Amino acid sequence: MPRSKLSSVLIAAVVLGLLVTGCGPAAQQSSTKQTANVAYAGSLQLVNDNYVSPAFTKVTGLAYTGRGGGSFGVANLISSGEIQPNVFESVGNAPIAGLEPKFTSWSVGFAATPLVLAYSPQSPFASRLKAIADGQKPMTDLFSLMAQPGFHLGRTNPETDPQGQAFIIMLKLAAQKYNLPAGTVDKIIGSVDNPNQIFAETALISRLEAGQLDASSAFLPQAVQRKLAYITLPDEINQGNPALAASYATQSVTLKNGKSVKGTPLVLYITTLGGTPDPQAGVSFVKYLLSPAGLKLYHDQGYVLLPKAVINGDNNAIPPDIKSELQ
């Protein structure tokens, strides 16, 4: 009879549905027991997801999930409880410092990501940019070039992204170093939050690749990974050398909320976060990353390994597994 058949089909469907959804969270539970849940600055996505993750899983047998975003934005998500990663990797220490002491009390800086200026070979200015990149023209030419009207420069939002802040500081350091004419920096960037130059992090490099920007700020590893043409910037301005930290700090950028951010070395800092599920997997991830095998992966992707790891915060709070890698 059709009616009872319909009922049994419906009952079966509901039961099946419950089983599936019931199994979901349960499965989830079992998998988080063994997962390194890494939150990182957006520019680290390629190296973490494509290189470190498979190697890490192969060596330790633990699972990995990662998510990226602007470093400060990700820190915000962590502090509000929206996401619960057990590892946080950021550019610069400030985002991590914002999470202390609730989530962590230490961080390890292990590699530098100096700024470069990536440019588009299809740009009308390409030949001149290439000449500067090859050293045939002096670096000062770069800044007068960027100050020209009609030069389409791209950068990220300084309110939410360390790269955005670092770029402005880089220009200020350059103005200082090269004695650039007064007002050059303003001519180049317009304003701190110039709508014509600021693009979403995900879109910025894509725009450059599409040939719709003349040049864009980028981290050296980004340029290497995405095979962009770029101009290497000297250590004094690229904020990639921890030894020059004091000189970097002489310049700063003022944000919308009045906060002033000083120049710091663009170093990758990593830490494990407390109060998160499965902390041990997080520790294992950081341990692997700081091991010679992990560091090599970063090196191959263009990151500049620090000769000696920089330790911030409470040395004694560092888990012993990780500490052993720092010797």
Added chain:
Amino acid sequence: MLSIQIEHPRRSFTVRVRLEVPEGRVYCLFGPSGAGKTTILSVTGGFELLQKGRIVLNGTLLAESQGSRRFHLPAWRRQLGYLAQSTHLFPHLDVARNIVFALPGNSMDDYTLGLIRTLELRDYLSAGANTLSGGQKQRVALARALAARPRALLLDEPFSALDQPARQEMQELLLRLQDEYRLTILLVTHQLTEAQRLAHTIGVLDEGEILQEAAPADLMTAPGSVKVALLAGYRAFLPAAVFGMGEGLVALHPDRVLPGSFPALGPVGRAQVESCFPYEGRWRLGLRMSQGPALEATVAHGEECRVGEEVSFTLLSPPVLAG
């Protein structure tokens, strides 16, 4: 005058007709369903492209497709009114607005008011199109089509969806309108009674060909072939020799077989009454001749039903057809 010459291939046959509707007259295309009647109207109306042929209305060329000459006047310039079996009243307009749809400025002129009066629609002017009965809807459709002052009307079985009383009423109305306004009408129907009532000329259409053109009376008394006779309601065909009428077949129509012997009216025969059944207002007798053939006769009274009896019957001027 509407002059139609069409050659139009369809799925299993080709429609091949040539007909003329004189001005102010009603021509009825009569035939079974699927004979191609709708195709003819559709092409004439301009809703389908004329493949081969020529259509002229009152001297204006509507469509031509012969050799290298190709011409197609769009449907909206042909001034041909069109009514279909299912009424297509505009659902978003009330009756009045439907009727004046084609008029400039949507204003009602005296002519249209006259139509509304004749079609008895005065009380329905503000009704919504969906609130009307089938007959009322067709009256509105008719008023709407006529208000546009078409030069001819194409009617595609417009009353077959109505019940018998409504259908008869509509037929009377149409006759009245045709008479009053001298309408030129090409009507399509599969109902013989409708064709007989409305047409000046009937064109019998079967499988795309016109088998015979005749006035309604002539069609009944002189069908040209067995096919036409069948469509006209002739039910039995006996060798003419049975009645001493020479060669060929004599066509028998129940309404034209009288019980009784009236040699002055036609050939007489004898048969036994096998059955008797009511047929609308009359009765039909089933007769069987001693030689074997069966036929039917029509009587007015049920009392004349004497099953089992042997009776004489007279054929009223039966047509003799080639065998």
Added chain:
Amino acid sequence: MPFHRISNPNSSSREPSYGHILIAILAVCTAGFLLLPAVVLISRTGWPQLAADWQSWGAAPLVLSVATTSVAMVVLMGVGTPLAWRLSQDPGGFFRYVEYILVIPLLMPPLVIGLLLVYLYGPYSFFGHLLAIFGISGSNSFFAVVLAEVYEAAPYYVLAALAAFDGVDRALVHTSYSLGLPPGRTFFRVTLPLASPGLAVALSMAWARAIGAFGAVIVVAYYPHGLPVAIWVALQERGLGYALPLALILVLVSLPLPLLTVLWRKNHVVYPN
């Protein structure tokens, strides 16, 4: 337990069956499931907070979103309606493929749409140069926001409008022709009025899609901040507590048009006399 027979013999059930009960439960659960985020949104947004945010920095993105979406709707109605109508008219050859191709933006992630728009409308692109002549920028401008919204919402509008035109009985169009009205006048007096309820639905769907457009908009136009981008930036700059009020504003602004459409249809107003 006796079940009473319902006297209407045409109703599909003469007595409540297990099937019906199960479906009812499933339907309630699904409705609840879909409505929960709205409940969370309303309960977690502080109303004083909302008022304060509105004063300080909620108003500008709202005004921009409403402005860009209104312009996008005008554009869609202007170019999308004729296209939808043409597609509904016995498409042959070229236009048949247009209908298939229209589905592609529907299936593409908005982010991808945005990146492709950068290729087409960035400063060094073909259209970019064209626009520059008029002093318009295809990136980070009002125009760019409208552009991204149009691309994201267009398939919704055109396909829904196409369905609306398809729903108009062709026989009525032919009747209008037979009464002497050429195609242009027939369109405005028959097709359009009969398709309007469907077109209203199409418009409200497009409105909702466009005003909430994010993936393409953030790539093509990070500035000026419409509501969706403002929510994203607020989330990153200040956290969830500051993003939610904006999200509520977005919902409230997106609702009126679709709601009005639903109410209109429920009252069966086919054509106002």
